[in-house]
Amino acid sequence: MRLTLKGQDQLLNRLLETFTTIDLSSNRFSGIIPPSIGKLKILRYLNLSRNSLTGHIPSSIGNMGELKSLDLSMNKLDGEIPSELSRLIFLAKLNLSVNNFVGQIPRSNQFFTFDNDSYMGNMGLCGLPLTRKCTEDDGKSTQLGEEEEDDEYEFIDGFGWRSVVMGYGCGFMVGIGIGLDINIRRGRDAIEL
Template structure:
């Protein structure tokens, strides 16, 4: 995987490509399970997901400059994301989710201009999310569960001076990521509905008590309601 020339970015005739023997294999590519009937001899993918691997991700992984897909999710990897991953220029999918990675997202990853799928969710990453190149195309799902990340596409803002999260670390993250509805928090929505309900009950009581406006009272309670009320009185 350090120098697989057969899969470099040149265009090949599909019939001229070399395949291994026919086989069926289900692989998670770019976040989706895909069934492959045959594989290229130079098929470059590492999928070590859902194991119990721990310690740090080795810096030497950046030497695999022909790697296309890397999935190390659902393990116990710790430490920082290796900046050397930015050397894998043809990388199309990177999934490091559900580990114990900390530190910031290396700016070197913005060099991965072929990257189509990124998943760094459910880690302990901190600081500002890079914005250039492919990183401007990834949505909130790529970063969910990292409570100290900030910047677009998250709603948490960064301090302009140091790029760190504004405010206390214990800020109500769930409200910021999931509780906003068209720009309003759920508390504001509940208060609005509650206030409207109380005001509505009050206005309804006044209308029924005074019988005004008569057309509205008769609409809800029937024609002649005011006359019946007078007879009862």
Template sequence: MEALPKLRALILKSNKFDGNMSLPSLSNLPFPELQVLDISENEFVGSLPQRYFKSFRAMMDVKENNTGLIFGEFWEMRITLKGQDQLLTRLLEAFTTIDLSSNNFSGSIPDCIGNLNSLRYLNLSHNNLMGHIPASLGNISVLESLDLSSNKLDGRIPSELTRLTFLAKLNLSMNNLVGQIPQSTQFSTFENDSYVGNLRLCGFPLTRKCNEKNEQRMRPEEEDKEEEYGFIDGFGWRSVVMGYGSGIIVGIGIGCCIIRFGYITFITF
């Protein structure tokens, strides 16, 4: 299929295709005109195909190209956009999408994906991707939907993503992200479900405040210190309290005997 230089839409979703898309090939510039790549819900493995991202010329600087209709109005294409299945009957020059979700891709998200500055929809969810979210995603200025949910991504959310002023849907849920959520006019429109499952994220719109989290992380350490300093000569404060309590009970018992009998001959415990 890489030998089809005019191919503009490749949809292979919901099959049982497998294999590694990062293996080398004889094509120097595969899929230069591709605008739609949807291979979701398959069984592809390995790292994300960097060589494809570097060759998708139709997803770079689209504004410099001529605009207009590519396919006739009776040509149909069903794809998922912003979490909703939609039926498209036309493919505009500026329409671009990559959906690699629900596969077994691993490794990190390559920085070169940020070169696709005319990409509008990106879905890499439900894979085994690791590492940080690349700051280069902030270069995709027309991006409208970004879904990286249900992976193993860690680190902080890059502040560069606040430059995505057209972003209408963001899903970073079910990862291992940490730190404060970046604040911007656009980010303030996203709700809790965009971040759920990241237990170490804090800040608006989450109810978990960053300063409160830091205090909570310090409390167990302070308790440990109190426990440590409470031991004196091998005896902890609990032992001391128990000793005092037993002494008081014995003292009261002896006092009662003295008052009742006037003397003490022998006490056995």
């Protein structure tokens, strides 16, 4: 890898294990994330967003015990989110949005702290904190039944199309009621004159 450090181009034969921050975002990187990245045990911030990375998230990232921020958004990553990531107890920021992930979001206290924005744009994901529920079949996440597919079309904040239609309908009825009341009062005033 060729890297520019302090204005000078340097050739690195391997990643140094002493890095605490790696930001390689907004490049044209392609290919897979190498499993050897898990050897960076003291890395705190990893940003590989806005590239063309493919393949799965390496489960070895779960070995990066000091990791506080992980951003893999806007790539072409796929597969399930490895359960090993739930070992990242210091992880405070996670962004896996706009990829092709499928399956259930790992069940751990740490993953419950991230909101929907961390997973946006992954139509195959299900489970908390998303509103799309998973069904269980032999312990694995499966496709949803027809009646649950409506959840896929819910807005990010949890309001579905039914709630919006009911709100518009109620607003319409209240508007008509107020309009009729105003017209009736004007009619009475006109008669009194």
